[in-house]
Amino acid sequence: xKKRLSALLALALGCxxxxxxxxxxxxxxxxxAAAETTAASGDAVKVTMGTGGTTGTxxxxxxxxxxxxxxxxxxxxxxxxxxxxxxxNIFLVNDGDADLAIVQNDVMDYAYNGTDLFAEEGAxxxxxxxxxxxxxxxxxxxxxxxxxxxxxxxxxxxVGDAGSGVEFNARQxxxxxxITFDDxxxxxxxxxxxxxxxxxxxxDAFFCTAGxxxxxxxxLATTNSINLLEIDDExxxxxxxxxxxxxxxxxxxGSYKGVDNDVQTVAIKATLICSPNLSEDSVYNLTKAIFExxxxxxxxxxxxxxxxxxxxxxxxxxxxxxxxxxYFKEAGAIQ
Numbered sequence: 018x019k020k021r022l023s024a025l026l027a028l029a030l031g032c033x034x035x036x037x038x039x040x041x042x043x044x045x046x047x048x049x050a051a052a053e054t055t056a057a058s059g060d061a062v063k064v065t066m067g068t069g070g071t072t073g074t075x076x077x078x079x080x081x082x083x084x085x086x087x088x089x090x091x092x093x094x095x096x097x098x099x100x101x102x103x104x105x106n107i108f109l110v111n112d113g114d115a116d117l118a119i120v121q122n123d124v125m126d127y128a129y130n131g132t133d134l135f136a137e138e139g140a141x142x143x144x145x146x147x148x149x150x151x152x153x154x155x156x157x158x159x160x161x162x163x164x165x166x167x168x169x170x171x172x173x174x175x176v177g178d179a180g181s182g183v184e185f186n187a188r189q190x191x192x193x194x195x196i197t198f199d200d201x202x203x204x205x206x207x208x209x210x211x212x213x214x215x216x217x218x219x220x221d222a223f224f225c226t227a228g229x230x231x232x233x234x235x236x237l238a239t240t241n242s243i244n245l246l247e248i249d250d251e252x253x254x255x256x257x258x259x260x261x262x263x264x265x266x267x268x269x270x271g272s273y274k275g276v277d278n279d280v281q282t283v284a285i286k287a288t289l290i291c292s293p294n295l296s297e298d299s300v301y302n303l304t305k306a307i308f309e310x311x312x313x314x315x316x317x318x319x320x321x322x323x324x325x326x327x328x329x330x331x332x333x334x335x336x337x338x339x340x341x342x343x344y345f346k347e348a349g350a351i352q
Contacts, residue, residue: 061090061092061093061094062092062093062094062299063093063094063096064093064094064095064096064116064117064295064299065095065096065098065114065115065116065117066079066082066083066095066096066097066098066115066116066117066118066119067098067100067105067106067109067110067115067117067118067119068080068097068098068099068100068102068106068118068119069099069100069101069102069103069106069119070099070101070102071099073102074227074228074287074320075102075119075287076097076099077318078119078150078151078287078318078320078321079097079119080097081314081317081318081321082095082289082307082314083095083096083097084317085310085313085314085317086303086306086307086310089306089310091302091303091305091306092298092299092302093299093302093303095117098115100115100118102120103119103120103121103124103182104120104124104128104134104135104182106118106119106120106290107120107124107125107128107135107141107144107290108141110143110144110290110291110292111128111141111142111143111144112143113143113292113294115292116291116292116294116295117147117289117290117291117292117303118144118289118290118291119150119287119288119289119290120287120288120290121153121182121226121285121286121287121288122149122262122285122286122287122288122332122333122334122335123182123185123186123260123262123263123285124182125144125146125262125288125290125334125335126260126262126334126335127185128140128141128142128144129141129142129334129335133185134180134182134185143292143293144290144291144292144293144335145290145291145292145293145300145335145336145337145338145341146288146289146290146333146335146336146337146338146341147288147289147290147291147300147303147304147337147338147341148288148289148304148307148308148329148330148341148345149286149287149288149289149328149329149330149331149332149333150286150287150288150289150320150323150324150329151228151286151287151320151321151323151324151328152228152229152264152266152284152285152286152287152323153226153227153228153284153285153286153287154226154227154228154229154231154266154268154282154283154284155186155190155224155225155226155248155263155266155282155283155284155285156224156225156226156227156229156231156234156245156268156282157169157190157222157223157224157225157245157246157248157282158211158212158215158222158223158225158234158237158243158244158245158246159172159221159222159243159244159246160215160221160222160241160242160243160244161221161244163221163222163244163246164244164246165246165247166190166191166194166196166246166247166248166252167194167196169191169196169200169201169221169222170196170200170201171200171201171202172201172202172221172222173201173202173204173219173220173221173222174187174201174202174203174204174220174221174222174223174224175204175205175206175210175211175214175220175222175223175224176188176198176203176204176205176223176224177205177206177207177224177225177226178205178206178207179205182226182285183224183225183226184205186224186226186285187224189256189259189260189263190224190248190256190283192259193248193252193253193255193256193259194252204219204220204223206220206223208223208225208227208231208233208234209233211223211225211233212233212234212236212237215237215241215243216237216240216241222246226285228287228320229266229268229272230272230273234273235273235274238273238274238275238276239274242275243273243275243276244276245268245273245276245280245282246280246282247280247281247282248265248281248282248283249281250265250281253265253281253283256283257283261332261334262285262286262332262333262334263283263284263285263332264283264284264285264286264331264332265281265282265283265284266281266282266283266284267279267280267281267282268280268281268282285332286328286332286333287320288333289307290335291303291338291341293338295338295340296340297338297339297340297343298340299340300338300339300340300341301340301341301343301344302340303340303341304340304341304344304345305344307324308324308326308329308344308348311324311325326345326348326349326350327350329345329350330345330350330351337351
């Protein structure tokens with residue numbers, strides 16, 4: 018309950034940091050029910066999109082989608098709000114306090130099934146998938162002679178903040194290699210703190226799940242020699258068999274100083290979800306507009322380059338909204 022209240026607080030705080038260009042006025046209805054009432058009067062449906070912190074990719078990319086789509090007369094007016102990101106966004110949509118949100122597809126899976134991050138609160142299932150947007154890459158950074166995941170045994174490893182999605186990614190990746198948290202010296206640090214800890218010699222490696230290249234790793238690599246650890250095909254398959262929301266992902270050589278060759282790892286997906294109360298027509302128009310305006314979105318934000326029909330529908334374990342499903346069937350992305 019405390020965590021759910023914090024999610025609602027995040028939404029309330031987000032009201033003060035709205036993207037003005039997306040607001041379409043001085044206020045927002047904030048709920049799908051109110052939005053559909055507005056639609057009945059002939060005006061654009063006003064919907065709220067939960068994103069993340071104001072310095073993060075979710076907020077910036079959500080703002081680009083809103084700005085582009087709000088100019089296309091698709092019957093929607095998207096109001097972007099800063100929130101506590103994936104888990105908070107699930108609760109906001111589930112509880113009817115947001116209509117759209119960007120979340121990790123693994124967190125969606127946990128919510129829908131009441132596992133891992135949602136084991137304590139229980140399942141939250143009042144949401145549907147719109148489309149996967151771009152990759153959030155699971156990166157394992159090390160120093161010195163640590164050249165493989167197997168080498169992490171007995172080492173000081175940061176696995177992300179306690180209870181975070183990164184911590185679950187780290188646990189699951191290690192398990193694919195037969196390693197548990199008991200086999201390493203666990204440190205719970207965020208990306209920036211992990212990079213600082215490596216610089217200071219306090220840890221030997223860290224896990225980071227974010228769009229690649231990631232600023233914290235870029236900055237670390239400019240001052241320190243780093244290794245980017247591979248997740249090979251065998252272990253990637255073991256991981257995906259146990260957790261189907263993972264996909265393989267090659268980090269291009271040159272993404273980080275000193276890492277000249279491509280490095281295969283795995284990724285989860287930043288995914289757009291919506292309230293099941295939004296109409297089929299509204300979500301159909303939204304989904305169609307995202308992909309028909311991909312080039313304009315990409316021109317405004319690099320992550321738009323990753324938008325594709327094939328990518329949008331793979332690695333998704335939560336059912337699509339009927340409106341999104343209708344569009345993807347028409348486009349030939351799903352049968």
